[in-house]
Amino acid sequence: xxxxxxxxxxxxxxxxxxxANSLNATPVTGMANIAGNVSVNATSINFSPTFVxxxxxxxxxxxxxxxxxxxxxxxxxxVTGATSVPGFVRFTTGxxxxxxxxxxxxxxxxxxxxxxxxxxxxxxxxxxxxxFTLIQLSSNTVVATLQFNGVAYTGSAATxxxxxxxxxxxxxVALGTITQIYSTLVSGGTISGITYSASFIASSSSVVxxxxxxxxxxxxxxxxxxxxxxxxxxxx
Numbered sequence: 001x002x003x004x005x006x007x008x009x010x011x012x013x014x015x016x017x018x019x020a021n022s023l024n025a026t027p028v029t030g031m032a033n034i035a036g037n038v039s040v041n042a043t044s045i046n047f048s049p050t051f052v053x054x055x056x057x058x059x060x061x062x063x064x065x066x067x068x069x070x071x072x073x074x075x076x077x078x079v080t081g082a083t084s085v086p087g088f089v090r091f092t093t094g095x096x097x098x099x100x101x102x103x104x105x106x107x108x109x110x111x112x113x114x115x116x117x118x119x120x121x122x123x124x125x126x127x128x129x130x131x132f133t134l135i136q137l138s139s140n141t142v143v144a145t146l147q148f149n150g151v152a153y154t155g156s157a158a159t160x161x162x163x164x165x166x167x168x169x170x171x172x173v174a175l176g177t178i179t180q181i182y183s184t185l186v187s188g189g190t191i192s193g194i195t196y197s198a199s200f201i202a203s204s205s206s207v208v209x210x211x212x213x214x215x216x217x218x219x220x221x222x223x224x225x226x227x228x229x230x231x232x233x234x235x236x
Contacts, residue, residue, distance in 0.1 A: 027204045032066055034068075066091055080106045081108075091200075099152055118178065137171075142175070149165055163203065164201065
């Protein structure tokens with residue numbers, strides 16, 4: 001009887017052990033594509049609290065089925081470098097399990113300060129200490145991109161996290177030149193009424209995309225953002 005009892009307890013323990021290992025060993029993976037509204041000034045990035053998934057985009061992995069969630073605003077900057085914003089983004093609507101993104105680093109822009117005084121096509125401007133890269137896309141259109149790095153997870157971060165990179169892109173035609181936008185920001189003004197698009201890429205790899213890849217992805221998001229503008233407006 002003692003032997004049988006020991007074997008029985010061992011059999012019960014196996015599924016529990018497998019379950020515990022699966023909780024710790026399964027990383028968050030996949031891609032989410034979202035859109036929303038944002039306003040920016042010299043000291044903050046003010047996101048509308050809710051966002052929607054980008055129309056026509058295919059969310060993958062743990063983000064499959066995503067239709068929306070919430071995002072926090074950033075104040076006291078926007079500065080670059082290491083930071084800590086737990087629960088910066090929460091993908092909560094439409095997903096099988098809510099996914100949380102903790103912001104841990106804001107990457108510096110890859111433009112130059114000299115580029116902030118030029119409206120030539122292709123000019124790239126990054127104000128001093130800024131995470132933004134402003135690109136003069138056409139004579140009256142400026143695209144802004146920025147990169148956030150962090151970790152994503154379902155449930156609790158204690159069960160494991162995945163390195164995650166997010167690329168944000170906005171398009172401004174109201175203030176359609178780099179010099180206009182730069183002048184507005186440095187004089188303490190606010191740029192509002194902007195629709196952003198963003199992609200979040202979670203994987204078990206810690207490789208961070210190269211700046212050139214980031215810019216290309218950001219530019220690619222512009223078209224997706226224009227499509228998403230209509231969907232976001234109808235959900236407000």
